[in-house]
Every structure is written in structure tokens, then in C-alpha cells.
Amino acid sequence: MADTVVTHDIPSVYEPSLFGTYSKKIGMWLFLMSDSLTFGALLYAYSYGRISTAGWPTPFHSTSIVNATIMTAFLLTSSLTMVMAVRASVQKDAKMQTIWLLATIACGAGFVILHGMEWSKLIAEGLTLPMFPAVPGHEVSAEFANVAKSVPQFPSTFFTLTGMHMVHVTLGIVYLGVVALRRKFIPVLLALWLIAWLATPSYSPFHYGAHVLLVAAVVISIILWLKPKVYDSSDVEVAGLYWHFVDLVWMFIFPLVYLMSTRI
């Protein structure tokens, strides 16, 4: 992989960088350190709840696990396409870089959509938080409803951990979209927002959650207006760091939240 190493010249009025790389990359690594502590605290809260609760439920059936496994496959594939995007960017192949980035975005979007459907199904079946509105016209599973009532820690930790991860994947999609398409991504994002908003019923948490995309569109419009720039291979590599990190976090959440809460 020696050909995929991104090089960057450091202006000579400064001391050579301590890690022999460019600042953006160090900045991203540091951000990931902080973010891993954020996720670490959430995982700690999960473990704490799990240990301190007698009779932790294991309600997930094979449908959930199959679904989550397909989601995992999407994410792992997206990591591969991300590596290809970085490779294309180092080889100065702009076309392939865009294509691989869009493929990564597509895999990420597939993950979020599957996850969203999974959430909606669980909520409809009664594995829900008290503040989520009831889903009309849907059979509530007695088992899920009982879990949500007797161990509220279970849905609490489930929705918090996976929700926080979903927000990270969504922001990652926005991030990669900006790197891939720059200004042209803003109409795409607005379209995604409208689809997510209008295609979900008003009792769904995603109906209002979709507005995250609107906020993101406003923020990136301001950023790109203040600082229009062409993204080079270093930006693609740094975006890749973030994307791989989000994948890695899922590799903790998937076994802890799904596999360890399955009836065997």
C-alpha cells in the first residue's frame, strides 16, 4: 500500500511536524480520540446498566440479527470502497475518486435506511421509549412490550447507542458528499432531507430526525460559501479516517447490543 501514502509539504518556516504528517490528519486523529471517549462513556453507561439490572432481557430474534448482519456487511463494504477512493485520490484519478466516494455514500445510506426500518419495526412492536408516539394499526409483541416496561434500561441503551452511531454515519455521509461533490452536494442533501421528511409518517422519530439533514445543509452552505475550495487527496484521506472510525464503533455496538441480547 506504499502508493496510497498521502504526502504533503510543510512550509519551511516552521519546525518539522512531530509526527511527520500534515495538521489536518493529526487534527482528525485527535478528534477521533475524543469521539472514542464519547462512545466509550455511552458503552460504559450500557455496561453499567446491564450489570446493575437483574435479569437483563435477550429479546432479539433471528430477523433482527439477519437484518443487523446485512447492515454490518454494508458498512464493511463501505470501508473497502473508502480505501479505493483514497487510492484513486492519491493516483489523481478524479473520476474514480468521485465514483468510489459515491459508492461509499450509497453503502452508508443503505446502512442508515435498513437501520431506520429496524428501529421502526421495533418501536411498532412495542420495544419503545415512553416518549415515542404509539404506532397506529400495528400488532404489539407482548414480549417486547414487557421488556420495555420491566427493564426500561434496555430500550434506553439500545436507542441511545445505535442512535448516536446512526447520527455519526449520517454526518459521515454528509461529510463524504461534500468532499465528493462540493457545492453540487447541497441540492442532493436538500432532496434527501425532503424524502426523509415526507416519506416517514408523523409518529416516526425519523420524521423530525430528518431535519438534521436540513441543518447540515445550512451549515455546509455557510462553510462552502465562506471557504470555497477544491478538496485534494489529503482531505479524502482524512474523511476516510472518520469513516473507518465510525465503522469500527459499529464493530463494538453490533456484538454488545445485538448479539449479546439474542435468545440462543
Added chain:
Amino acid sequence: MGADLWIISIAIFCLGALMGALNFITTTLDMRAKGMTLMRMPLTCWAWFVTAILGLLAFGVLLSAGILLLMDRNLGTSFFVPLGTVNGVLTGHKGGSPLLWQHLFWFFGHPEVYIAILPAMGLCSQLLSVFSRKPIFGYKAMVYAILAIGFLGFMVWGHHMFMSGMSPYSAFAFSIMTMGIGVPSAIKTFNWLGTLWRGKIRFSSPMLFAIGFVSLFVVGGISGPFLAQPVLDIYLHETYFVIAHFHLIMGVASIFGIFAATYYWFPKMFGRMMNEPLAKTHFWLTFIGAYAIFMPMHYYGMAGGLRRYSQGTEVGWINQLWPIQRFISIAAFVTIAAQFIFVFNLFWSMKKGKKAVDNPWEATTLEWTTATPPPHDNFGGLTPVVYNGPYEYSVPGAPRDYVMQTDAPVTARH
């Protein structure tokens, strides 16, 4: 609603602090001028660097805690709520643990006190050297002590939770670790004293505040090992002794750092000196005032005066301590009033202060090589090149009693 807004603002603050930390760390690592090796950085920069690392690691956890708290309050989760009521309203929450909150909060909370005091430690080290006209005593030891304090700061959050019913073995471990922080702190204190020793001390207002900082740090710090012991802490925890300890060392000492820095860098920022007699009046009133407020609090606490209660008039033994409370209140009002001297001095000096030269304190670091106030881009587009350490004062054989970091390399070493 109010509390939700407050939590959201804290969450935004966490993100802001995180971004600031990223900027500080990458800048320190990647944008040092030629010749400015890590071991030639002023201690101010070292302290800010370690502070940024602490912020990077601590605020992420507070962010999580804030998110969980918001969810508990608004989405019906129960991470921290053990029973069915929130704010007196019956809810479906149950099974959560307030201890989880304590862990998450104090894992942030203890590093946070170092986030508050490390910058003051760094810049007071700098000022003590400048105004003693001596190199800082044990530069490397100072750097390693800052790093050690930062590292140990993450291991000791449990000392805030001795009252939570934790296992005595955990309490013992947290206690030992906490007292361990006394070692690097003592290294710093003795190095500060060593810097002052036989220096040609100039008692300008920044120096007064720096010495005041050392004094408050020692006095406030010495009660730390008391509170670090579970046996004593169980008695003292709910009393004013904790308030006294905490406010002397983290509150007033840090604020003295802020004052010292303001008086020191004001000329560089605004091109004018602050009024010195007013500054000295401000110092003495604040210094004596701080001790007048917080020394009696130690006695009040040891006598059993409780904190966290708005009123103690029905309790006999607290009634007898009433004169102490009254004295503390009067001292506090006088000290607060003295701060208006500072505010007046600040704005008055911006307009009417004596014009400052480029290097009024005859200091060696880079900011004093540029014009006062600095041009755009700080150095007018010319990044300086560094040849010397930051504390080359009274160098034998040098033409002046100080050698700027950008001067030709010093040959004669002390």
C-alpha cells in the same frame, strides 16, 4: 425547560472546547517557529498544550453524560433515574443509577479542575522567571510535572465519591493516586521557590499576582491531602472545609493567574501600560481579601459548618459559628468591591495608559520581539527563528541581562 437549555448549552460548550483543544494541540505540534523545539517552548505554552489534551479527553465524556441526561429528561430513558419521579413528576423511569452520573461527571470533573489551573501554573512559572531575572528553576522538571499532573488527573475522579458507598478498596486506590498528585505539585512549588531564591526580583503588578498565585496554591493545596483520605473526607465532605480548599486552589488561584496574565500581556495587546498604583492596590485588597474569606471557612468547616444548606439558624452549633459567617460575608463584599478597581484600570488604561514600548518587561519570548500592539499576522508575515531557550536571564557574558529567544545563540552557559 430551563434545565434542558442549560444542558444543551453545556453540550455546545463541550463541542466548542473540543474544537479549541484540537486547534491548540495541532498548532503546538505543527506550527512552531523554526528552532522552537518542544523543550524551548515557554511553560505557558506547555501548560496550554497539556490543558488542551485534558480538554480533548474530558469534554467528550461530559458530552455523553449531557446527552444521556437530556434523554432522561425528555425521551423517557432511565440512565440516572432510580425511581419513578423526575422533578416531582411521576414517570415510567426506573432502574437507573445516580452513581452512573457521578462516575461520568467526575471523570470529566476532576480533569476539569486541572483544565482550570494548569494555564495559571504555566504562566506564573513564566512570570516568576521574568521578574526574578533568573532562568526558571528546573525547566524539564516543570514540563514533566505538568505532564504528570495531567496524567494522574484522569485516575482520581473517585475521590469525589467517597460518600457514595464505594468499596473501601477502591476508595483506598483513589486516595493513594490523589495523594500522588501532591508529588508533581510539590516539585512545581519548590521550583517556583527556587526560581525566586536570590533573584533580582522586580515587584511589578504581574509579579505580585504570580507570587500571590504561588501562595494561594500552596495554602489551598495543602488541604488537598486531608480531603484525599476517605476517613477524613467522610467528616469534612459536607462542610465548608471543602469549599475553602476548592475555592482557594482552583477558584482564587486560577483567577490570580488571569489577573497576572492581564497585567503582563495588556501592554502587548493595547500598546499601553496599566496603571501601576491602581494595580498594586487591587492586588493587596484582593490578596488579603481572599485569605480573609477562605481561611475562616476552614475553621467553620472543621467545626461542622455545613455546606449545601441555605439556612442553619435552627441548628444550635451552627448558630454559635454565626460571627464567622458574618466576617466571611463582609470580607467577600469588600473583595468584590476591590475588583471594580481592576475593571476601571482596564478600560482607563486602554485609552489613557502610559505608552508601552515593544518589550516593557525585558522578557525573552517571541511575543516581545514584535511591535506593540502586534501587526496583522502577529509577526507581519515574517515568522521568527528561535535560537535559545525561553528563560535566558542573567546569562554570564551576555550584553544584557536577558537573551531573546531570537538572539544569536548564547555560548556561555550558567
